[in-house]
Amino acid sequence: MYRKVSVVRKAFSPRSDERGRLSFKIRVRAENKSWLHIGTGSVKLEVSENTPKYIDKLMCEGKLTLNSLKSAIDRGVIVVGYDYYECTRYHGRIVIPGSSLKGVCRSRIELLHRADDRGYVGSCFIRATAPVTQAPKKGVHGWRHYTIWGNVLGEYRGPPCQVTDRVSSVCSTCDVLGTSGLASKVLFGNLISGNAETVKLTLDFNEKIEAVKPGAVFEGDITFTSCNLAEVGLVLIGLNLHDPEKPILIGKSKYRSRLVVDGPPDVKGKRITFGIVNLKVTEILVPYRFKDYLNKVVGVETPYINELGFIVLKGVQVSKFVDKAVSETLNVNPWIREGIKVNELEILRSSGVMQ
Ligand SMILES: [Zn+2]
Numbered sequence: 214m215y216r217k218v219s220v221v222r223k224a225f226s227p228r229s230d231e232r233g234r235l236s237f238k239i240r241v242r243a244e245n246k247s248w249l250h251i252g253t254g255s256v257k258l259e260v261s262e263n264t265p266k267y268i269d270k271l272m273c274e275g276k277l278t279l280n281s282l283k284s285a286i287d288r289g290v291i292v293v294g295y296d297y298y299e300c301t302r303y304h305g306r307i308v309i310p311g312s313s314l315k316g317v318c319r320s321r322i323e324l325l326h327r328a329d330d331r332g333y334v335g336s337c338f339i340r341a342t343a344p345v346t347q348a349p350k351k352g353v354h355g356w357r358h359y360t361i362w363g364n365v366l367g368e369y370r371g372p373p374c375q376v377t378d379r380v381s382s383v384c385s386t387c388d389v390l391g392t393s394g395l396a397s398k399v400l401f402g403n404l405i406s407g408n409a410e411t412v413k414l415t416l417d418f419n420e421k422i423e424a425v426k427p428g429a430v431f432e433g434d435i436t437f438t439s440c441n442l443a444e445v446g447l448v449l450i451g452l453n454l455h456d457p458e459k460p461i462l463i464g465k466s467k468y469r470s471r472l473v474v475d476g477p478p479d480v481k482g483k484r485i486t487f488g489i490v491n492l493k494v495t496e497i498l499v500p501y502r503f504k505d506y507l508n509k510v511v512g513v514e515t516p517y518i519n520e521l522g523f524i525v526l527k528g529v530q531v532s533k534f535v536d537k538a539v540s541e542t543l544n545v546n547p548w549i550r551e552g553i554k555v556n557e558l559e560i561l562r563s564s565g566v567m568q
Contacts, residue, residue: 214345215369222383226388228398228438233441241434243432246490248426248485249300249429249487249488251465255298257296257423298420298421311400321450323338326386335546337374337386339373339386344367361555389444399448404431406425409425410426413476415476442510442541446543459491470487494531494535497531499524
């Protein structure tokens with residue numbers, strides 16, 4: 214299964230030339246169909262209740278410096294424990310961070326690419342890990358990942374793209390999403406939830422996390438700068454935005470079910486799944502100067518214009534735009550025509566990895 218392949222690269226496209234290209238944004242709605250935990254890695258700390266009074270007093274007076282706090286912890290005067298891993302918040306609201314979204318989008322795009330018979334492929338792996346040389350056995354690190362992606366993980370694509378004074382050639386994924394020395398043309402905003410409810414769970418392996426209950430809705434924007442339709446389509450495919458019924462898997466424990474050792478009565482003692490999120494485009498906002506492009510290239514007419522001068526596409530116009538972009542991508546990118554059919558959740562379920 215190990216196979217050395219060549220990445221197809223060409224000069225990166227201009228970042229600010231709008232000829233034949235679009236700058237615009239899409240509004241995205243996400244709903245978690247399972248439990249969800251996307252953390253910053255920071256933990257909520259618990260301070261023991263028998264902390265001496267004089268420490269309290271010093272704190273109230275603002276006299277406790279960070280150093281003396283550390284030394285009090287070292288001496289055991291204050292006992293601090295880890296309570297649980299927190300979900301990511303933005304201004305107090307639970308979010309799916311844009312950076313996580315971008316990470317999933319990118320790694321999916323890379324893995325959806327398959328080298329052709331001649332040994333060429335349209336995308337590098339940005340994190341060059343050693344190619345898999347044989348299928349990992351069940352239970353061994355990486356076997357769930359392998360269950361989904363199979364032989365692609367055996368492709369050795371060499372070092373990732375990098376733009377320097379001398380090198381300006383990149384693969385199509387890096388051209389859109391950026392790489393070392395090259396800015397991304399797509400900005401992933403945080404998807405913010407207005408209704409997310411969280412609970413504290415203790416999972417197997419004594420992992421304590423704050424988790425979002427199923428059914429939370431998250432909303433936010435993804436902004437494109439000077440992208441052609443094929444590039445837009447690539448990003449849409451990366452997040453399954455072309456097929457809202459097909460979820461993406463995101464966050465902690467996304468490939469496995471976990472046992473709830475302690476938590477609310479309805480889940481305590483049961484196995485639950487994490488990270489199944491369905492995304493869809495609800496609106497597309499395009500600056501008025503692209504009106505002709507929308508008419509001629511995308512085939513969208515009589516647009517609605519909002520008070521800020523944006524053309525707002527909704528409903529069937531959104532579908533038309535998305536379909537057009539995705540078919541453009543498939544036209545110019547033969548390496549993802551097979552991969553686009555992959556449904557990670559279905560594979561995990563049918564292979565018994567996740568119930
Ligand atoms: Zn690349």
